[in-house]
Amino acid sequence: MALLNREDWYDLARATNWTATYVTEEALFPEQMSGARGIPMIAWETYDEPYKTTYPEYVAVQREKDAGTYSVRAALERAAFVDSADPAWVSTMQAHYGAVALGEYVAGVGEARMARFSKAPGNRNMAVFGMMDENRHSQLQLYFPHANIKRGRQWDWGHKALRTDEWAAIAARSLFDDIVTSRDAISTAIMLTFAFETGFTNMQFLGLAADAAETGDHTFASLISSVQTDESRHSQQGGPALRILIENGHKAEAQQLIDVAIWRSWKLFSVLTGPLMDYYTPVAHRKQSFKEFMLEWIVVQFERQLLDLGLDKPWYWDTLMRDIEITHHGMHMGVWCWRRTMWWNTAAGVTPADREWLEEKYPGWNRRWGRVWDVITDNLLRGDESATLPETLPLICNMSNLPITHIPGDDWDITDYSLEHEGRLYHFGSEVDRWCFQINPEHYKGHQTLVDRFLAGAIQPPTFEGALQYMGLGPAERGRDAHAYGWIEHFRKLRSAA
Amino acid sequence: MADFPLHSNFQGDFVPVLVLVDTEDTMDQVAAKCAYHSVGKRVAPRPDKVIRVRRHRAAECLPRDLRVRDAGLQAAETIDVIFADA
Numbered sequence: 309m310a311l312l313n314r315e316d317w318y319d320l321a322r323a324t325n326w327t328a329t330y331v332t333e334e335a336l337f338p339e340q341m342s343g344a345r346g347i348p349m350i351a352w353e354t355y356d357e358p359y360k361t362t363y364p365e366y367v368a369v370q371r372e373k374d375a376g377t378y379s380v381r382a383a384l385e386r387a388a389f390v391d392s393a394d395p396a397w398v399s400t401m402q403a404h405y406g407a408v409a410l411g412e413y414v415a416g417v418g419e420a421r422m423a424r425f426s427k428a429p430g431n432r433n434m435a436v437f438g439m440m441d442e443n444r445h446s447q448l449q450l451y452f453p454h455a456n457i458k459r460g461r462q463w464d465w466g467h468k469a470l471r472t473d474e475w476a477a478i479a480a481r482s483l484f485d486d487i488v489t490s491r492d493a494i495s496t497a498i499m500l501t502f503a504f505e506t507g508f509t510n511m512q513f514l515g516l517a518a519d520a521a522e523t524g525d526h527t528f529a530s531l532i533s534s535v536q537t538d539e540s541r542h543s544q545q546g547g548p549a550l551r552i553l554i555e556n557g558h559k560a561e562a563q564q565l566i567d568v569a570i571w572r573s574w575k576l577f578s579v580l581t582g583p584l585m586d587y588y589t590p591v592a593h594r595k596q597s598f599k600e601f602m603l604e605w606i607v608v609q610f611e612r613q614l615l616d617l618g619l620d621k622p623w624y625w626d627t628l629m630r631d632i633e634i635t636h637h638g639m640h641m642g643v644w645c646w647r648r649t650m651w652w653n654t655a656a657g658v659t660p661a662d663r664e665w666l667e668e669k670y671p672g673w674n675r676r677w678g679r680v681w682d683v684i685t686d687n688l689l690r691g692d693e694s695a696t697l698p699e700t701l702p703l704i705c706n707m708s709n710l711p712i713t714h715i716p717g718d719d720w721d722i723t724d725y726s727l728e729h730e731g732r733l734y735h736f737g738s739e740v741d742r743w744c745f746q747i748n749p750e751h752y753k754g755h756q757t758l759v760d761r762f763l764a765g766a767i768q769p770p771t772f773e774g775a776l777q778y779m780g781l782g783p784a785e786r787g788r789d790a791h792a793y794g795w796i797e798h799f800r801k802l803r804s805a806a
Numbered sequence: 807m808a809d810f811p812l813h814s815n816f817q818g819d820f821v822p823v824l825v826l827v828d829t830e831d832t833m834d835q836v837a838a839k840c841a842y843h844s845v846g847k848r849v850a851p852r853p854d855k856v857i858r859v860r861r862h863r864a865a866e867c868l869p870r871d872l873r874v875r876d877a878g879l880q881a882a883e884t885i886d887v888i889f890a891d892a
């Protein structure tokens with residue numbers, strides 16, 4: 309029997325809306341879950357996804373992708389690349405798996421909500437594929453680190469991290485809960501797929517894939533390239549939903565959803581991707597600085613997409629442009645200083661050669677972050693490791709759940725954008741974080757940062773060691789300097805030669 | 807006497823940190839407790855200066871002998887801790 313071409317039947321086959329008679333439309337698509345915003349069903353039926361696929365096509369392509377990725381892993385496992393890799397690259401993988409693997413599963417929950425509750429049949433259809441994508445991504449990114457558990461307990465955090473109250477895990481969960489699990493289907497299409505995936509997973513996956521290939525980690529490069537090809541498909545669910553909202557008088561609300569999701573995503577990537585690209589990847593293997601990558605992928609590409617849709621740049625665009633040169637340096641420093649609270653060994657990435665590169669890419673780096681590293685370096689040269697280990701907790705933002713940081717050193721400029729709401733004092737790392745809270749306080753007000761929990765007595769004993777235990781970090785799991793302070797020797801040689 | 811949490815935004819440091827002070831502490835004692843977590847650890851010492859406390863982003867420092875209980879500070883408020891001329 310001859311098969312019809314896909315275009316001859318696709319539109320009809322996925323026209324799966326019908327007129328409900330046994331229940332009301334509201335019972336079938338509760339507003340809280342569907343987020344139709346009063347836009348009639350017939351308008352949602354105009355949803356036209358730009359990337360079309362069928363189930364047989366999907367299965368064939370995914371099977372091929374899985375076969376390729378698993379066979380690369382099997383072949384390279386025999387070569388034991390991990391055993392000879394730079395410790396900072398091992399840390400990059402451990403950080404990535406812990407932050408991302410179960411986050412993919414959470415994204416599958418968001419896809420499932422769209423698959424069931426979106427009033428747009430095209431959205432429901434694509435979200436079924438998206439749901440399967442995310443399941444595959446979780447499985448891949450849990451399986452790969454699991455094979456390395458024999459090499460150390462920190463690899464287990466690929467599975468464990470997001471189940472703990474470790475501070476970075478709280479930050480990641482806070483973002484995912486906000487843009488994925490606690491919103492209606494249409495908000496999820498916009499915040500998860502359009503803002504987070506189009507805007508930012510490109511950076512984590514494409515940027516790290518390039519660095520992985522340069523580093524010689526073809527397993528990781530193959531894995532995340534495989535994941536990214538799915539992301540680039542299912543991230544396109546947001547665009548058609550945005551068009552329908554704009555055409556039906558909901559531009560302002562659509563803009564606000566995007567503005568919140570972009571900012572919150574940016575902050576998480578500033579602590580995850582920024583340090584990995586600018587400090588962990590060896591200088592010789594860096595394809596682009598984090599700032600250059602942000603400019604190419606966020607500013608140029610994402611900005612163009614927003615304008616093409618008839619939306620505006622977020623109101624805080626100038627702040628974002630300024631902060632892509634600043635925020636991740638402080639985040640990196642925080643991760644390194646509080647390394648005992650991480651599930652990976654933190655690379656300092658500040659040898660003389662690194663610092664020269666950082667100064668070139670970020671003019672003024674030495675008089676800002678370099679001043680702090682100078683003191684840390686002097687302490688390590690004296691053999692005083694304890695002076696580099698904080699005995700208290702940093703100030704945490706009530707929106708990002710990340711440390712509040714900006715510019716240290718000679719240009720010291722750090723602001724706590726605080727707010728008193730219903731008798732409680734909140735702290736925010738920027739006016740944008742505070743704005744996210746102010747436009748929707750009911751959504752955020754009950755959440756407690758790690759410091760809030762400490763002050764509320766939830767962490768016992770109320771000591772730094774108690775906090776480590778609260779975060780689920782056993783002695784063998786707590787981060788150390790990835791190179792056992794070997795980088796200090798460059799400075800010792802320089803000073804003895806001077 | 808009671809523990810009182812503040813966030814110390816220390817001049818030159820990259821992040822404010824949580825510091826437990828006492829309601830009977832003077833601002834000089836608060837400054838010393840904040841300095842313990844920053845000076846010589848992430849901020850270079852400046853022996854020619856005194857360390858003073860001011861409300862966050864304020865122009866004027868608080869009096870050195872002012873006690874925490876009398877300063878009108880909120881629990882967990884952020885204070886600036888800065889190097890000033892002796």
